[in-house]
Amino acid sequence: MPNNDSSKPALLGVDYALAKIIAMLSHTGTTVLPLVEALGYTLGKDLVAGLTLPPQAVSAMDGYAVRGKDVSILPCQLTRIAESAAGHPWAGKITAGEAVRVFTGAAMPDGADTIVVQEDVDPVAEQDNVEITVRSAEPAGRYIRPAGLDVTKGQVILSAGTLLSARAIGLACAAGLTEAEVSTRPKIGILSTGDELVHPGNILLPGQIISSNASFLKSFVTACQAEAVDLGIARDVPGAMISAIQNAKNLDLVVTTGGASVGVHDHVVSDLDNGADSGLSFWKIAMRPGKPLICGSVDGIPLIGLPGNPVSTAVCALVFLRPAIAHMARGTQTTPTFMVPLGVDLGTNDHRQDYIRSNLQDSSNGQTILPASRQDSSMMSVLAGANALIVRPPYDPAKRAGDLVKVLHIPILL
């Protein structure tokens, strides 16, 4: 049911609308994948370490393992009795007057509690059973990594909802794991609407344009680690959108573009409101671009209706679709914003949250943010050339060059 009289709805805040969208979405199922194929998937379950890291105390330096009590008066002489290298531990135990040659990552010998770095030693030779002269020693424990410094067997190393980055996969492999239970990729139906749209590769008749939003959304959804399902183009007749969705199978979410305004040829809102098995949750958000955003459902499948202007589509995809996909996969990651000095003055903002296409420019102390000179919501060239959005809250007062503004850095693939 609409929250508002849909003939003249109030504009909803961005945060409120996002929370409503998230609330209507379910988590996908889970599946077990080899870690080496799991890049970008989100953990469906906590990952528990199978090993302790390091498995035993190891040296963090090239040098000699000794007993601290043997090097309390310096310089002193010790006998090198053995060597412990990474992969070649020495199984004995150090006793008084003895030293074991150690290398980075090598197991610390039993009985040794102190490292002498090799720069502080004059060995007679690089071999066992020779005298070494120790000129300086580290405090006990320094440059020794105790067993379990990094990870303890049985510990949760990565919790459900974590996106598997390269470094997370490295950690999981090091902890003895080879696979992970991950959320399956949400299946996102993409449906363009509009009589003016023609599939890429076709010749245009007067008044026609290429259905580029569908290509954008397919790539966007793929970059967000979800599966895009092409539902084609629904023409501007009542019910066409509903039919296209009802013909699709097993979708977790439908995203439409276009048909979201108040014109008599825009049917998305009325279709949702009038359909027997569909519903309109809300539409019209206090944002620019992207005011005519729609939220609803068809046959129980949640639906986000994006505006048809390409820049509105893209900004709404960043602000709503990306977190929606992350949530369906149990993701907890957010897109951080940064406070960055403005390169120019900006006037007062109105009642809509503004997402200004901009570029981060290197400056002597970090970055400056420069809005693009044209902000028309049809200009894809401006968006494609931008690497950031200035996010201005409603009624933000005028800003001067040098003032800090909130900046969302657009992820490189989106």
Next chain:
Amino acid sequence: MPNNDSSKPALLGVDYALAKIIAMLSHTGTTVLPLVEALGYTLGKDLVAGLTLPPQAVSAMDGYAVRGKDVSILPCQLTRIAESAAGHPWAGKITAGEAVRVFTGAAMPDGADTIVVQEDVDPVAEQDNVEITVRSAEPAGRYIRPAGLDVTKGQVILSAGTLLSARAIGLACAAGLTEAEVSTRPKIGILSTGDELVHPGNILLPGQIISSNASFLKSFVTACQAEAVDLGIARDVPGAMISAIQNAKNLDLVVTTGGASVGVHDHVVSDLDNGADSGLSFWKIAMRPGKPLICGSVDGIPLIGLPGNPVSTAVCALVFLRPAIAHMARGTQTTPTFMVPLGVDLGTNDHRQDYIRSNLQDSSNGQTILPASRQDSSMMSVLAGANALIVRPPYDPAKRAGDLVKVLHIPILL
């Protein structure tokens, strides 16, 4: 040839080392891909628009297209003679006293230069051949998108070196393109070194550890849009590394991990320096973690030798390998840094550029950056839990909580 006496080399600056690495790399070839499969690839050649966007002037609002001279005195009455909708242009020409109903994205009729938005009109009915009363009109040209506002046919819309993001693909499709000439993915050989290493899935004997850096690097290289080639594990014997590389085919770059220190079991530097067909360009960088970074070549294949500590491997991969891969694919993108207020005090930095594992935390005005409490370069759990690095230049003076520091936000997949 080494730039320095390799028995006691000076430490090189990070920027100098990166420039040297970039200088030894070649561009890959190019191939033509359908745009819908080109996400993440880098353009090998400029993309030129096949269409003008919009192809003709269009209305940016729902309303009426009129002649400005007919609405100079308001209110006034006009006759609605036709309709122009997106995909359904009207081919006639407006004359005195006439109005054409228009919807967002519709072609502007010939003769019309002014938009009246629908909220400012009282129509007798929503049909042609009725009188409409115009209460207010926009200035001529307002809410009209002229032909070519976004793109002109023949114009370069995306230049060689641009990474194909979702929004770039949307632009290219809209401009009538279906494919693009992109750089082929660089083939990156990944070679671990060390007697202590065991492939994932095996039981560990005393002193052994899992070869997790290889899993990390495979995922990292994949996330950087390059192709990872597994060269296995080279054991700690002279020449093993060279042999493993010489057995591989068609590599654009080799990345090794481990064996980069000064220990007698570390052979990467001496192998490069001593091999008949290999060379050592430099090693040892003034950075922490990552000091023992190596740059060289084997049989003409450029080689980056990363340190073996997992955190050093990962930080060097971010700082050197990611830009190296981008450069091979002609990429011009950079990872921006931001100035972010510190959440804690930091002491003076020494002579090495420091990359401190940290977390961006939401605060009332943007973000605060908090260093992880442990910074040991073996602690993968700390790195996997971090989402940013504080970058501290050599000899950076002490900082207080609230001071701004340079922050590199780690891309979500890396």
